[in-house]
Amino acid sequence: MNFETIEFYLENYGLLALFIVVLLEYMNLPGFPAGIIMPLAGIWAYKFNKSFLLVIVISVIAGLIGSWILYFLGFYIGRPLLNWFRNKFTKQSVALDKAIEQLNQKGYWGLLIAKLFPVIRTIISIPAGVIKMNFYKYSFYSTIGIIIWNLVFVGGGYIFGSAALNWFAKF
Template identity: 55%
Template sequence: MDANSILNYLSQYGVIFIFIIVFLEYLNLPGLPAGIIMPLAGLWISRGEMNFLFVLILSVIAGVIGSWALYFLGFYGGNFLLDKYINKFPKQKKYIDEKLEYLRSKGHIGVFVSRLIPVARTIIAIPAGVLKMNFFKYTVYSALGILIWNSVFISAGYILGEGIFKYIG
């Protein structure tokens, strides 16, 4: 799918498209990565088709809701799922143990920092749930990290779009 196709989807489906893409990414499901969609959303905003703050807040809400699903998966079934996973992929045990220990030592700051690191940002919810971190604090630190991540990517597209439209306009 090329940038024009995505911009057409944005024009046709608007914020619903953005919400679904970001939500699915924070569920760690394959699809269009938000790292591509967010800059294109910024470009779309620069065309005057949507409000920057509204799109940013919507993307944060979608990310938080998606991460809640994985948090609760970890909270209620995490140890069972981790044991199944480790039995199937025993070489991953060390990596998983390191991530759990990282969260144990860093706490909610570890969640925040992880939200700013590619790959870790979408999977950190499961270990947080396994460790039964305080849900309210988990949500606040996740939302702050998601806000920064999405702001950077939407802003990049917006700035690029502003430059393009000034140049060709």
């Protein structure tokens, strides 16, 4: 998915499109890169005078639901899902192994830290389900990580969007 496509959906479908795109991104679906989606959501919020707080809340809810989906896939399908994931996404196998090691060594703090790094932040939910982390604690630490990640990237887009649009308005 490219920049123009995401922009089209945000402009035409608003917060619903934001929710769906962020949900899919947190489910680690290829083609939905956070480095494009999140800043673009911030630019969109500024450009169309949307509430920054509302955009953050929607993106956090979507991110948490996407994380829950992967958690429950890991919880109920477990090891076969990890093996399938390793075979399907060979480039991410190393990140997956690091995520599992992080969870085993650092527990919930490891989960929070993992939520702050690209690739690992989305796939960490699968091993968290596989090792059957307490769902409520998992949700709490995931939410903190999602809030931090989304604030940085959506906030960056919002700030950049306001600066860029103001700069271009001078000409």
